[in-house]
Amino acid sequence: MRKLRLIILLFFMLVSCSFLKAQTIDSVFNYICESGVHYPEVVMRQVILETGWLKNKYLMQKNNLFAFRYHKAYMQFDTWQESIDYYRSWQDRHFKHHEEDYYAFLLRIKYASSPRYVQTLKKIKIPR
Numbered sequence: 001m002r003k004l005r006l007i008i009l010l011f012f013m014l015v016s017c018s019f020l021k022a023q024t025i026d027s028v029f030n031y032i033c034e035s036g037v038h039y040p041e042v043v044m045r046q047v048i049l050e051t052g053w054l055k056n057k058y059l060m061q062k063n064n065l066f067a068f069r070y071h072k073a074y075m076q077f078d079t080w081q082e083s084i085d086y087y088r089s090w091q092d093r094h095f096k097h098h099e100e101d102y103y104a105f106l107l108r109i110k111y112a113s114s115p116r117y118v119q120t121l122k123k124i125k126i127p128r
Contacts, residue, residue, distance in 0.1 A: 024054055025048075025053070025054065025126075025127060028044065028047055028054070028065065028080065028084070029044045029126065031081055031084055032044055032047075032084055035081075035084055035085060035088050036088060037084065037087060037088050037091060038091055038095060038098065038102065039102040041126060042102045042103065042106075042121065043087065044126055045121040045122075045124040045126065046066060046121065047065045047066065048124050048126070049117075049120060049121060049124060050065065050066050050067040051065055051067075058074070059074065060080075062074055062075065062076045062077065063076070063077040063078065063079055063080045063082065063083050064076065064077055064083050065080055065083045065084065065087075066083060066086075066087055068083070068086065068087075068090075094109060103118045103121070103122070106118055106121075
């Protein structure tokens, strides 16, 4: 009987953790959309890739969803929303040609050091 209770408890813990993760992904995506970030699906893929589905403890402790750096050190934000706000202001400064494909823009400005960055982003499926 004790084993059964333990199994049931573990099952509900796993289910609730999965639910919380989905809520967090949804919350981040909703905030990206609400904040007026251009190409929100691409930007959400960047969040997923940079943070490993919001599991990278180091970046998450810094509330840095995009692995932004300043003088080679990862930036620290007070909230994850502030990280998205920073991305929006970064995007406003750098993304001037709104007719340009956003993936092409990321490649052109060398957003990431990996030559496969865009290919990897395109493979990410955002849960809905």
